[in-house]
Structure formats: structure tokens, C-alpha cells
């Protein structure tokens with residue numbers, strides 16, 4: 538104790554920046570092979586299109602279109618093959634790293650502010666939200682693959698030409714965004730689960746204190762400085778701007794995909810110098826630049 542609240546707030550904000558770096562690494566690892574495979578498939582499909590259209594001055598015939606469609610189906614099948622398993626593995630590993638990160642950060646800041654470490658080492662699990670998105674990512678990828686195939690019709694390619702081909706691959710790339718979202722949610726929720734486990738290990742009076750990332754959205758900034766007991770949800774619907782609102786109560790971050798807010802252990806009887814830390818976090822969030 539004794540160190541100024543501003544120091545702890547800065548510590549806590551640094552943690553959100555570290556979480557963002559962790560998320561970016563996880564997103565890259567999980568999405569890079571799929572993104573590269575879809576890009577390569579699109580290049581091959583575009584080449585095929587140019588081949589069948591450059592040979593004829595009129596539009597390609599029905600046979601050429603049929604062969605093109607078949608080739609694109611094969612290219613997409615190749616691009617998507619094995620990607621669900623890769624993404625699932627990558628996200629699972631990222632969630633395990635994130636729960637360790639959240640726990641280590643929580644133990645550190647709780648020990649520094651409270652003066653003693655947690656008396657027990659908690660069992661660390663990424664938590665139900667990370668588990669759900671990890672398990673769901675293969676299906677999410679499959680869904681986008683099928684949605685792309687649904688655009689690949691003789692009518693659409695005959696009418697749209699190369700734009701029609703491009704639309705198929707644009708649709709396929711939504712799978713990359715789905716994987717990125719899953720990775721982001723897994724990392725942030727696992728970090729929060731690690732912090733919650735450590736807060737419980739500190740003892741029965743320990744709360745979780747919401748720390749919003751520095752340029753958080755108006756909803757997340759409304760959560761800054763709020764506390765709850767581990768496992769008890771924060772209320773839904775808080776926001777500084779009614780255009781950005783998420784109605785459901787949540788046990789911790791992320792409030793939305795790519796939210797890098799964190800929770801840290803906090804006791805209501807802890808004295809930090811100057812403005813109490815929860816109030817300071819709230820004030821900082823309310824005067825942040827995106828208001």
C-alpha cells in the first residue's frame with residue numbers, strides 16, 4: 538500500500554495494452570493460414586477466369602463456366618481443408634496462454650496493492666466463453682465456406698463475370714473474420730477468467746474491478762471502475778452513449794469482440810493514495826478522448 542492510485546491505474550492500463558498484443562498474436566496465428574489459402578485460391582480462380590475470357594471475344598460459353606465453377610469449388614475446398622482444426626488448436630493454445638497471463642497479472646497487482654500474495658494457487662481454466670468459441674470455430678468456418686459456395690452459381694458468374702468470382706471469395710474471407718473474432722473473445726475472456734480465479738484465491742472479500750482499455754468504446758468506459766464479486770455478473774446495458782449498448786449482464790470482459798478491458802482484484806477496504814482507484818479509473822474513462 539501507500540503507492541498512489543495513479544501508479545496502479547497506469548499499471549492496470551498497461552495490462553490492457555499487453556492483452557491487446559496477446560490478442561493480436563493469437564489472431565494472427567489462428568487466421569494467417571486460412572487468409573493465405575483463400576488469397577491463393579482467389580488468384581488461381583482469377584487466372585482461370587482470365588484464361589477463359591481472353592481466348593474468346595464473346596462471353597465464355599456454358600461449358601467454360603461450368604468448368605470454372607467446378608475449379609473454384611475445388612480451390613475453395615483446398616483452401617478450407619484442415620483450417621477448422623488449425624484455428625481450433627491455435628485458439629485453444631491462445632486461451633491457455635491468456636488465462637495464465639490474466640492470473641499472473643492479477644496476482645501481481647493484488648499482491649502489490651494488498652501487501653500479500655494469494656494464499657493458494659487456483660486451478661486455471663480458460664472458462665466457458667473461451668471454450669464455447671474454441672469449440673464453435675470449426676462450424677463457423679464451415680458456415681462461411683458454404684455461404685461462399687452458395688454464391689457460386691452459373692447465373693451469378695454468367696451475369697457478374699469476374700465480379701461474381703470476386704464476390705465468392707469476399708464471402709469466403711468472412712471465415713477469416715469469424716476466426717479473428719473467436720480468437721479475440723477467447724483471449725480476453727480467458728484473461729478475465731484467470732483474474733477471477735486469482736481474486737477468489739485471495740479470499741472471500743476480494744472483488745473484481747473493471748479496467749477499461751485507454752481508447753475503449755462508450756459501453757466499456759461505462760464499466761470502468763465498477764466492481765463485482767467473482768462469478769457475479771456486472772450489470773448489462775451500461776454505456777456513456779446510448780448508440781453503443783450491450784444489454785446482457787456479463788461476468789467480465791470482453792463486452793464485445795476485440796474489447797481489451799481487464800478485471801483486477803480489488804478490496805473495498807484497500808487504501809490507495811489520493812483518489813480511490815475505482816473512482817480514478819471511472820474518471821479517466823469518462824474523460825477519455827472518444828467521448
Ligand SMILES: [Zn+2]
Nearest residue numbers: 757796797798
Ligand atoms: Zn472493453
